[in-house]
Amino acid sequence: MTEPLDALVMTLGFEPGPLIRATASYSLRPKASIVVLTPSFKDERVERAYLELRKICGILFKDIEVNFQKIEVNLSDFSTAVKQIRELLINLANQRVALCLSGGMRVLCIATYTAYLMVEWQYPPSIEIHLEGRAERILVPPIHNVFKLNITEEKLAILKLLSRYGGLSIGDVASIMQKERSTVYRHLSNLVKIGLVSQRGRLYELTNLGRMLA
Numbered sequence: 001m002t003e004p005l006d007a008l009v010m011t012l013g014f015e016p017g018p019l020i021r022a023t024a025s026y027s028l029r030p031k032a033s034i035v036v037l038t039p040s041f042k043d044e045r046v047e048r049a050y051l052e053l054r055k056i057c058g059i060l061f062k063d064i065e066v067n068f069q070k071i072e073v074n075l076s077d078f079s080t081a082v083k084q085i086r087e088l089l090i091n092l093a094n095q096r097v098a099l100c101l102s103g104g105m106r107v108l109c110i111a112t113y114t115a116y117l118m119v120e121w122q123y124p125p126s127i128e129i130h131l132e133g134r135a136e137r138i139l140v141p142p143i144h145n146v147f148k149l150n151i152t153e154e155k156l157a158i159l160k161l162l163s164r165y166g167g168l169s170i171g172d173v174a175s176i177m178q179k180e181r182s183t184v185y186r187h188l189s190n191l192v193k194i195g196l197v198s199q200r201g202r203l204y205e206l207t208n209l210g211r212m213l214a
Contacts, residue, residue: 002126006095007033009088011104011112014045016053018102018130022137023057026098030064033092037085037112039105040072049103075107079208085115086212094122102130102137117144118212151196151213154179155187159196159206163214167203 004027010019023034034057038046054068071088073081089097099116101109109129116125124142131138151159158173165172174184188204191197196210206214 002027003096004029005032005098007035007092007097008100009035009037009092009097009112010100011037011102011108012046012049012053013103013105014043014049015103016049016056019053019100020056022100022102022128022130023053024060028061028064028066031067032061032064033067033069034061035088036068036070037073037104037108038070039108040074073108073111075105075111078107078111079211081107081111082115082118082212083214085112086118089115089119093119096123097121098126098128100128100130102128114212119144152187154183155191156213158184158187158191159210159214162197162204162206163211167200167205169202169204173204 006029008023008026008028010022012019019036028034036050036053038050050070057066057068071084073084075081099112101112113127116127121144124145127140127142128137129140130136154177157177161173161176162168168176170181170184170188173179173188174181177184188197188199191210192199192204195207196213197204198207199205
C-alpha cells in the first residue's frame with residue numbers, strides 16, 4: 001500500500017475528466033495540497049474545467065481539508081515557465097508528491113516534466129499520464145535518478161549572481177563571492193562547458209538553460 005500524499009500536482013487543460021480520475025485514485029493526507037497548473041493567459045474553457053475539478057475534489061476530500069490552489073504559468077518563454085514550476089516543486093521536494101501530466105497544453109506538460117528533472121527529491125514522485133481517449137494511465141519511472149544535477153553550491157551561487165547582475169567578469173564574481181580568481185575561473189569554465197553560462201569577451205552570462213536553475 002502506497003503512502004498517502006502530501007501534495008498532488010496536475011496540469012489542466014479544457015477537460016477535467018482525466019484529472020478527476022487521477023485524483024480519485026490517490027490517498028491524500030489531511031491538509032494535503034492539490035496544485036493545478038494552468039496557462040497564464042485567460043481561457044473560459046480552462047476556467048470552467050478548473051471550477052469543475054475543484055468542485056469534485058471538494059466532494060472527494062471533504063473530510064481532510066485539502067489545500068486547493070491554482071498556479072498560472074507564463075508559457076511565453078520556456079525557460080521562464082520551467083523556472084517558475086521548478087521553484088514550486090523545490091518547496092515540495094521533501095514531501096511525498098505525485099505529478100499528473102494528463103491535461104493542459106503540451107508545452108505546459110513538458111515544462112513541468114523538465115522542472116521535475118531539475119529538482120533533488122527526497123522521495124521519488126509518482127508520475128502518471130492518461131492515454132487520450134482511453135481510461136488507462138501510464139506510470140513514468142523515476143528518470144530523475146539517472147539524470148541527477150551535478151551542480152555544487154558554489155556553482156549555483158554563481159548562477160544566481162549572474163541572474164541578479166547580468167554579465168559579470170571573473171574578477172567581479174571573485175570580488176562579490178570573496179573567492180580566489182582561479183576557483184571562480186574553474187567554476188565558470190565548467191558552467192560554460194555544460195551549457196549553463198556563455199562567455200562574451202570578458203563577461204559571462206546565463207544561457208536559457210542556466211536561467212532555469214538560477
